Amino acid sequence: MNVFERYAPFIQDYIYRSGWQVLRGVQNAAGEAIFGTGDHVLLTASTASGKTEAAFFPILTLLEEDPPRSVGVLYIAPLKALINDQFGRLSELCREAGIPVTRWHGDVPQSQKRKLLRKPAGIVQITPESLESLLINRHMEIPSLFGDLRFIVIDEIHSLLRGDRGLQTFCLIERMCAAAGCNPRRVGLSATIGEPEAAGRFLAAGSGRRTVIPRLDGGREVWRLSMEHFYNTAPQADEDMRDLPETPLPEAPTDRAPAAADPGTGYIFEHTRGKKCLIFTNSREECEAVCQRLRQYCEANHEPDRFLIHHGNLSASYRESAEEEMKDDDSLLSVCATATLELGIDIGKLERAFQIDAPFTVSGFLQRMGRTGRRGGPSEMWFVMREDHPEPRAMMPEMIPWYLIQGIALVQLYIEERFVEPPRTGRLPYSLLYHQTMSTLASCGEMTPGELASRVLTLSCFRRISQEDYRILLRHLLEIDHISRTENGGLIVGLAGERIANNYKFYAVFRENIEYTVRSGPEELGTIVKPPPAGDKIAIAGRVWLVEEVDHKKREVYCTLVKGNIPAYFGDVAGDIHARILERMYGVLNEEKSYPYLMRRGVCRLRDARDTFRKSGMQSRPLVHLGGNIWALFPWLGSYAFLALERFLKIRCGKRLGLKGMNPSRPYCLQFTMKVSEEAFYRITAEEAAREFDPLELVYPNEVPVFEKYDEYVPEELVRKGFALGVLDIEGMRRRVLGWPKTMEEKDNEIEEYSDCGKRY
Numbered sequence: 001m002n003v004f005e006r007y008a009p010f011i012q013d014y015i016y017r018s019g020w021q022v023l024r025g026v027q028n029a030a031g032e033a034i035f036g037t038g039d040h041v042l043l044t045a046s047t048a049s050g051k052t053e054a055a056f057f058p059i060l061t062l063l064e065e066d067p068p069r070s071v072g073v074l075y076i077a078p079l080k081a082l083i084n085d086q087f088g089r090l091s092e093l094c095r096e097a098g099i100p101v102t103r104w105h106g107d108v109p110q111s112q113k114r115k116l117l118r119k120p121a122g123i124v125q126i127t128p129e130s131l132e133s134l135l136i137n138r139h140m141e142i143p144s145l146f147g148d149l150r151f152i153v154i155d156e157i158h159s160l161l162r163g164d165r166g167l168q169t170f171c172l173i174e175r176m177c178a179a180a181g182c183n184p185r186r187v188g189l190s191a192t193i194g195e196p197e198a199a200g201r202f203l204a205a206g207s208g209r210r211t212v213i214p215r216l217d218g219g220r221e222v223w224r225l226s227m228e229h230f231y232n233t234a235p236q237a238d239e240d241m242r243d244l245p246e247t248p249l250p251e252a253p254t255d256r257a258p259a260a261a262d263p264g265t266g267y268i269f270e271h272t273r274g275k276k277c278l279i280f281t282n283s284r285e286e287c288e289a290v291c292q293r294l295r296q297y298c299e300a301n302h303e304p305d306r307f308l309i310h311h312g313n314l315s316a317s318y319r320e321s322a323e324e325e326m327k328d329d330d331s332l333l334s335v336c337a338t339a340t341l342e343l344g345i346d347i348g349k350l351e352r353a354f355q356i357d358a359p360f361t362v363s364g365f366l367q368r369m370g371r372t373g374r375r376g377g378p379s380e381m382w383f384v385m386r387e388d389h390p391e392p393r394a395m396m397p398e399m400i401p402w403y404l405i406q407g408i409a410l411v412q413l414y415i416e417e418r419f420v421e422p423p424r425t426g427r428l429p430y431s432l433l434y435h436q437t438m439s440t441l442a443s444c445g446e447m448t449p450g451e452l453a454s455r456v457l458t459l460s461c462f463r464r465i466s467q468e469d470y471r472i473l474l475r476h477l478l479e480i481d482h483i484s485r486t487e488n489g490g491l492i493v494g495l496a497g498e499r500i501a502n503n504y505k506f507y508a509v510f511r512e513n514i515e516y517t518v519r520s521g522p523e524e525l526g527t528i529v530k531p532p533p534a535g536d537k538i539a540i541a542g543r544v545w546l547v548e549e550v551d552h553k554k555r556e557v558y559c560t561l562v563k564g565n566i567p568a569y570f571g572d573v574a575g576d577i578h579a580r581i582l583e584r585m586y587g588v589l590n591e592e593k594s595y596p597y598l599m600r601r602g603v604c605r606l607r608d609a610r611d612t613f614r615k616s617g618m619q620s621r622p623l624v625h626l627g628g629n630i631w632a633l634f635p636w637l638g639s640y641a642f643l644a645l646e647r648f649l650k651i652r653c654g655k656r657l658g659l660k661g662m663n664p665s666r667p668y669c670l671q672f673t674m675k676v677s678e679e680a681f682y683r684i685t686a687e688e689a690a691r692e693f694d695p696l697e698l699v700y701p702n703e704v705p706v707f708e709k710y711d712e713y714v715p716e717e718l719v720r721k722g723f724a725l726g727v728l729d730i731e732g733m734r735r736r737v738l739g740w741p742k743t744m745e746e747k748d749n750e751i752e753e754y755s756d757c758g759k760r761y
Contacts, residue, residue, distance in 0.1 A: 003031030029214035030054035146180035157188035194420035206460035227383035288568035291542030358407035409584035428726035431708030539568035579638030641732035642667035
């Protein structure tokens with residue numbers, strides 16, 4: 001098929017005007033899949049490869065040839081910023097053909113939404129939360145809006161494959177299609193997909209169609225990558241080290257970093273001068289702290305402030321200002337950011353990205369790396385790994401630079417195996433079941449229990465949940481008045497449930513803290529949690545503010561700008577680290593391999609860590625004696641299997657091992673005291689792992705492990721069951737325990753097998 005000739009004339013004209021000489025590989029492949037089949041399509045190609053155009057060129061061609069009687073394309077994106085960014089590109093593409101493009105999210109004026117409702121047509125861009133709101137508040141208009149919907153395009157689909165938000169998105173798609181009587185094709189877009197076949201099944205869930213995954217030659221990737229290590233105080237790891245080969249400097253130093261700077265931030269400060277960069281952190285707190293210090297260095301050096309900030313707790317005006325500045329190719333400002341700038345927003349000609357400490361996932365690393373190199377140059381990322389010097393009497397686990405090892409493991413997994421985290425399946429999403437039950441009743445009104453079950457329990461993500469479990473949930477919701485029974489025996493939202501479902505925060509399924517809006521005069525700065533009393537200071541927007549007043553009723557904080565340097569707090573940040581990363585970390589410590597991107601101090605710190613690793617005996621066994629009755633266990637397990645192991649040792653093995661004082665450093669090691677020998681530890685844990693036991697035994701007596709946003713409204717027995725059978729990775733834990741050496745004599749024979757653990761698990 002000649003894909004270009006198949007395109008509509010207005011698409012061909014757009015390509016000519018854009019100066020493209022040939023179609024890219026992803027555009028040819030997408031055209032063949034969309035034109036040549038009636039299946040769903042999953043497009044996986046590198047960042048800035050033209051995936052959006054690859055999908056929309058054939059879709060818009062088909063829409064022009066046979067105009068739909070309603071909205072023709074629903075474009076779902078995880079971020080409003082991504083929708084706003086794509087809006088301009090799609091509007092330009094569709095203008096000549098007269099195809100309207102409408103944004104639908106919380107920042108869009110109601111007048112634009114009313115215009116769409118009066119005359120549904122073209123493309124609608126929406127977030128999962130706004131789609132939830134649309135189904136609840138505009139349920140009667142769903143058939144006219146989407147009755148002839150042809151395509152659903154899901155951008156950055158990888159961000160929806162491992163949590164409740166992704167399951168919610170596909171529940172909403174199934175519910176919307178049922179209400180509208182349509183069966184659109186789905187097109188998923190991402191640069192970072194692990195196990196594409198599993199992602200394709202996820203994309204097709206509940207549709208009755210299969211997914212086509214075009215195989216693309218991504219070509220040769222060229223990276224400029226460096227990774228340096230810094231102790232937060234002197235001396236540095238390379239001090240007095242003269243026997244190491246020199247490593248190439250990523251850029252010549254200018255020795256202009258402020259004398260008072262902590263070394264890691266001073267390094268970033270110096271190497272962002274005169275450039276446009278992104279500085280990624282793993283939390284909003286760290287983002288605020290780094291931005292504060294960088295701005296202080298500007299002041300100390302008598303330089304203009306050249307740093308902006310971008311994260312989810314900032315006001316829309318702050319975020320949009322940073323985004324607009326990044327789009328200016330002539331800008332020499334840098335932005336401190338979290339994952340909010342990780343996804344596919346076009347931020348123009350970016351010279352390099354910095355990553356402070358290791359991200360949690362290979363996918364996150366690739367997305368952040370992909371922010372650079374979008375205008376023909378190679379992608380460039382500088383890792384800055386930091387740690388405090390261990391205390392003089394620190395235990396052995398504190399001698400390992402975990403972030404440095406994790407960063408190397410992330411990079412090596414992708415270089416060696418092209419590994420990216422796969423979809424997370426096999427869960428029991430009772431929190432989402434509550435949410436979709438309430439949402440369905442709020443949108444549809446009174447329903448019999450049977451009708452409600454047929455609408456909700458048949459959604460594909462609830463296939464593991466039994467009818468009996470659903471009856472337990474409904475009975476509980478009746479008891480707590482979240483649903484009520486009418487005189488006719490039907491079910492409706494109850495008075496207590498209305499307070500939940502009528503709040504705009506109900507549309508989201510990710511957990512949120514109680515937030516207070518921070519204001520300075522008429523300016524909205526953003527939001528914080530747990531505001532301090534008047535007279536104390538807070539950190540937000542990369543600056544420090546004095547709290548003048550806290551209005552707890554309105555949840556507002558009024559403040560004025562002051563100088564200073566204090567930590568910020570926005571709520572807990574969870575990290576879901578895959579087992580393959582931990583297993584590759586073991587490999588990094590166990591091998592003698594050198595890594596060309598590792599700078600001198602990183603080389604020295606890695607050498608020290610490998611020396612500690614060998615001397616401790618961690619090569620051959622996961623259990624290390626720290627002295628007396630104190631032991632450290634290094635299981636090399638992902639976050640959820642590690643959590644299962646922690647509970648398994650306490651609950652199933654604790655008495656037999658004489659275990660006390662469990663101190664986890666998740667997911668790297670467990671430190672504890674025990675009374676038995678090392679040989680007995682391996683024997684007892686293997687015996688307990690080999691026995692069949694109820695996963696609910698790993699939930700503590702009277703514990704209700706609230707893990708997801710709406711677990712507090714779910715019956716306790718279902719919360720416990722969902723945690724034990726859907727969160728804890730018991731099988732992964734069990735396989736690892738049974739793979740440990742059982743006797744002292746077996747250890748030497750199993751060293752080689754254990755070192756290859758990544759291939760076995």
